[in-house]
Amino acid sequence: MDATLGLPAIRTVALTEPFGWLADGWRDLMKAPGPLLFYGLCIAIASLALCYGVYVTNGAFWVMALTAGFVIIAPVLAMGPYEAGRRLDQGERPRLGQILFVRSAFRQDVAYLSLLLVLIYFFWGRVAQIVYGLSTYQIHRDVDSLIAFAIGSSDGRSMLLAGTVTGGILAFAAYSLVVVSAPMLLNPNSNVFAAVATSVRAVNANFFPLLLWAVIITALLLLSAATGFLALVVIFPWLGLASWRAYRSLTDDF
Template sequence: MDDQDKDSAEVEATPDMATTPGLPSVAKIELGAPLGWLKRGWSDFTKAPLPCLIYGIVLAGISAFIGWALVFSGAFAWIFVLAGGFFLIAPVLAMGLYEAARQIEKGETPSLGDMAFVRSAFRSDLAYLGLALFLIYLLWTRIAQVVYALSTRTLHKTPAEFLTFMFTDPDGQMMAVTGTVVGAIIALLAYMLVVISAPMMLDKKRDVWTATITSIRAVLDNPMPMLFWALIISVLTAIGIATAFFGLIIVFPLIGLASWHAYRELVPSP
């Protein structure tokens, strides 16, 4: 039995598990559990490096294209909105990585085709989940637009102009604080809805309501470990974006693979 099987067995055997009639059991985890997810995610990455790298290159390339388009079009301020949106929709974009981790868990080697065309992902329930995240993203963009408009009458077209305004002008500082607080609340809502639901729907063929309720329960039953996991995701993604999006080539597959192991530990098989 390898380390991963031992971890799964320990989770399945633990009596410290929250149960709700008609819903899957949710395990209680320790604060350091997210570090174990990262370790297992990296192990999976090394077992299928080429398809994971290509997957990361495609998503990082799309993100970079949109980001640089905003910079060169004079809409640099919206790059922060783009970053916030990335956190919201990334779990749905990672379906191929969940599939890769699932196959590796079964001792198989995933191919790029397996990751690009996940048959079980083509279902209405996942479309509903994606639509919910898209609507939350639209809400976030509208709020960001209002906060920016109320903070200044000047359109800051270059990174230097916007950053100078944000860090040196009192109105800019208030805008940054307000946007961060509101964005964090919206991101937390989306995180609770999707952190477990996306991989769960791929694995168990559960409906969207059961999956999202279980995801919310997983966060509420393990607040500190799940906030720690959210912090890890945020820091790694910020590093990926700060490196002109090149870091996302590694970061995105790593987080996606690790997220599968987060689901497997939080919602163990009967």
């Protein structure tokens, strides 16, 4: 513990460490594939159902905004894989009920962190609307016409650039708050303030390794979206387990 702040000490890691977290996460996934893949299937079905519901109601803009914003709230949806990683660390084989209903996740501090991320997510939605509104006077009511505008016109490409920059800044800010704090809150002795402070300190001490980790997470989640969320069945629990390994590597908590 940090004697001055009363917070867990932060370790510095090598730039290539995120690839080690991925490898460790994959090995953990292979130790309990059944319950973890079912968890991923639930996330994939929920994601597809939400986007499909928006799509059929002609909310083309919101399909893209929701897909991009998924990166922001994904960490709190991964409490099941974090719990699986914790149990695997203790030599246990996690069962489905233990990762679907994580008891230590049902407390105020996790709710506060979730609320913070939801507020950032809503703010991102408003920013995306502003960027879209400043880019065109037309209303694109289906995904095909929106994609055609975004790729096939200079205004659309400017919109993509502006949206990527502003979305990236917001996503990285959210990531800095949650990359360590979400798994840390499985520790019943941690609180949301200490967890968020520890997360920000970890990013500050390991900026480039954690920037690389953020790029890897974003790329894998966007790849999942490109497959109609089918790849989330594997990628989501894999990233959750790897994120647990990242947390254990970066701090001396637990």
